[in-house]
Amino acid sequence: MPEKKVILELQDMCVGYSEPIVRNVSLKVEENTIWSLIGGNGAGKSTLLKSLFGLTRCFSGTLLLDGAPIQNLSPAERVRKGMGIVPQGRCNFPLMSVRENLEMGAYTLSHSEAKRAMERVLQMFPVLRQKLGESAGNLSGGEQQILETAMALETGPRVLLLDEPSLGLSPKMQQEVFENVESLRGEGLTVIMAEQNILGSLMISDRAFVLDLGTKLMEGAAREVLEDPKIKVAFLGADPEEAVE
Amino acid sequence: MEFFIQLVINGLMLGMVYALIAIGLSLIFGVLEIVNFAHGHFYMLGATVLAALVTSAGIGFFPSLVIATVAVGVVGYLVYVVLLRHFREGEFDRGIILTIGIGMVLQNGVAYLFGSSSRMVDTSLSFVSWDVAGFFVDAQRTVAVLVGAVAIAALYAVLTFTRIGKAMRAFAQNREAAFIVGIRPAVIAGIAVAIGIALAGLAGAALAPVFAVHPAMGAPILFKVFAIIIIGGLGSLPGALVASLLIGVTESVVGGYSSVALQDAVAFMLMIVVLLAFPAGLFGKGIRV
Numbered sequence: 413m414p415e416k417k418v419i420l421e422l423q424d425m426c427v428g429y430s431e432p433i434v435r436n437v438s439l440k441v442e443e444n445t446i447w448s449l450i451g452g453n454g455a456g457k458s459t460l461l462k463s464l465f466g467l468t469r470c471f472s473g474t475l476l477l478d479g480a481p482i483q484n485l486s487p488a489e490r491v492r493k494g495m496g497i498v499p500q501g502r503c504n505f506p507l508m509s510v511r512e513n514l515e516m517g518a519y520t521l522s523h524s525e526a527k528r529a530m531e532r533v534l535q536m537f538p539v540l541r542q543k544l545g546e547s548a549g550n551l552s553g554g555e556q557q558i559l560e561t562a563m564a565l566e567t568g569p570r571v572l573l574l575d576e577p578s579l580g581l582s583p584k585m586q587q588e589v590f591e592n593v594e595s596l597r598g599e600g601l602t603v604i605m606a607e608q609n610i611l612g613s614l615m616i617s618d619r620a621f622v623l624d625l626g627t628k629l630m631e632g633a634a635r636e637v638l639e640d641p642k643i644k645v646a647f648l649g650a651d652p653e654e655a656v657e
Numbered sequence: 658m659e660f661f662i663q664l665v666i667n668g669l670m671l672g673m674v675y676a677l678i679a680i681g682l683s684l685i686f687g688v689l690e691i692v693n694f695a696h697g698h699f700y701m702l703g704a705t706v707l708a709a710l711v712t713s714a715g716i717g718f719f720p721s722l723v724i725a726t727v728a729v730g731v732v733g734y735l736v737y738v739v740l741l742r743h744f745r746e747g748e749f750d751r752g753i754i755l756t757i758g759i760g761m762v763l764q765n766g767v768a769y770l771f772g773s774s775s776r777m778v779d780t781s782l783s784f785v786s787w788d789v790a791g792f793f794v795d796a797q798r799t800v801a802v803l804v805g806a807v808a809i810a811a812l813y814a815v816l817t818f819t820r821i822g823k824a825m826r827a828f829a830q831n832r833e834a835a836f837i838v839g840i841r842p843a844v845i846a847g848i849a850v851a852i853g854i855a856l857a858g859l860a861g862a863a864l865a866p867v868f869a870v871h872p873a874m875g876a877p878i879l880f881k882v883f884a885i886i887i888i889g890g891l892g893s894l895p896g897a898l899v900a901s902l903l904i905g906v907t908e909s910v911v912g913g914y915s916s917v918a919l920q921d922a923v924a925f926m927l928m929i930v931v932l933l934a935f936p937a938g939l940f941g942k943g944i945r946v
């Protein structure tokens with residue numbers, strides 16, 4: 413297999429809020445791969461994902477996109493450089509209609525590009541088409557999640573950050589989410605997702621990164637991480653005796 | 658009955674002007690999460706600029722109205738760029754202190770430049786009134802109301818139909834989501850502050866020929882408008898409009914049948930009642946149009 417190009421590189425990043433939460437993380441993310449970000453509750457997965465988008469404070473370290481440092485850019489500039497994020501928790505405009513939300517998702521695009529982008533995501537998520545006139549805040553949780561994903565995809569990001577995309581969904585819909593993520597990789601995207609459904613997420617991932625209390629515990633091919641005894645015990649509910657073999 | 662209707666008409670006129678000020682204050686709060694304690698002083702600045710243009714420069718009322726509104730909006734934008742822009746999220750109390758300071762500077766600056774006595778402004782519409790179906794309609798007040806209605810309709814159109822207006826609503830509804838879609842906060846907030854402050858200036862300019870103009874006229878109206886936006890629900894623009902008209906009419910009716918002293922307390926009594934019954938105000942939070 414030919415070497416893939418590194419699209420996103422974290423160099424010794426320390427990020428957090430009033431004080432650092434995630435420390436000394438280094439990572440090379442190759443183009444057109446899916447990464448699973450794994451860790452217990454409060455490990456710092458959301459904080460790390462948000463920091464890649466400039467939504468939390470970066471205390472030190474460097475973040476390179478296509479080799480150029482972006483850690484000091486605002487989120488607005490990172491969108492324009494080809495990044496997208498669907499954070500945990502609601503990130504739509506609840507009093508605006510679904511149509512207006514999609515217009516906002518295409519905020520950085522020209523008028524004609526925005527129209528095409530909207531049509532493209534409506535084809536991807538037909539359920540939104542029947543709800544165009546409804547207030548986003550009146551949609552079900554699952555529908556809002558779909559809307560937010562659609563908004564993030566409108567700009568055609570090259571790097572997409574997903575925070576718990578399957579949270580609160582039925583097993584069938586979780587499966588659908590994972591299939592969608594796989595097809596995004598098929599279209600050339602790089603996806604980094606934090607997931608509580610570790611098995612489901614590792615199954616479709618190329619690589620995995622495990623965070624514990626804000627520091628790197630492990631990094632490797634998704635398959636290796638899936639087979640790792642420590643991971644089996646900590647996250648997949650395996651019996652410690654058996655896992656160690 | 659006729660007296661009552663006359664009072665209601667006067668009250669709606671007054672309410673429309675409150676609405677101009679309240680909507681601007683609410684817009685700034687919704688987008689910036691700053692309560693602009695200098696808002697009443699920008700109203701005063703609009704009145705002062707109009708008085709200077711009409712009385713000293715001899716410019717006609719309508720051109721002066723436009724110039725005064727734009728001038729106050731520009732001052733508002735500069736205040737944003739120089740001072741308000743540097744606020745971080747959660748610095749609510751610093752915002753209060755800073756805008757109180759801006760208000761003081763405006764009030765004393767105007768007193769220094771123009772003197773602190775009250776001034777009357779005569780325009781071609783002064784002392785003109787019409788008899789409409791037996792009701793006394795004052796031309797200058799009517800013009801103020803029409804100007805207010807047009808400005809509010811224009812703001813509604815901007816917020817509903819333009820990209821920048823939608824971005825303002827988006828920003829007020831969910832900041833993080835606004836960052837995520839690529840909205841540049843400084844651009845949106847700067848425009849919202851300029852528009853909000855220009856509306857206060859417009860109200861002052863439109864009413865300058867009706868009331869006496871003096872440097873201290875800002876503070877009393879500010880507190881009344883605070884009561885109004887609390888009644889309407891912080892950040893809600895339709896709430897601000899409805900509450901303004903409600904207060905305008907109630908004040909006018911109370912003033913007509915009892916005393917002028919009570920008239921000024923009405924807004925605050927209503928505010929207390931609404932706060933007890935609906936803690937979030939009548940229309941809750943979020944810029945809704």
Ligand SMILES: Nc1ncnc2c1ncn2[C@@H]1O[C@H](COP(=O)(O)OP(=O)(O)O)[C@@H](O)[C@H]1O
Nearest residue numbers: 429430433451452453454455456457458459460
């Ligand atoms: N807005 C915030 N301000 C301060 N601390 C926060 C904030 N959000 C999360 N944290 C803290 O950061 C730590 C990591 O949280 P988070 O990144 O949400 O973990 P995860 O997504 O892995 O569950 C937690 O201890 C949490 O309390």
Ligand SMILES: [Mg+2]
Nearest residue numbers: 457458500575
């Ligand atoms: Mg999380």
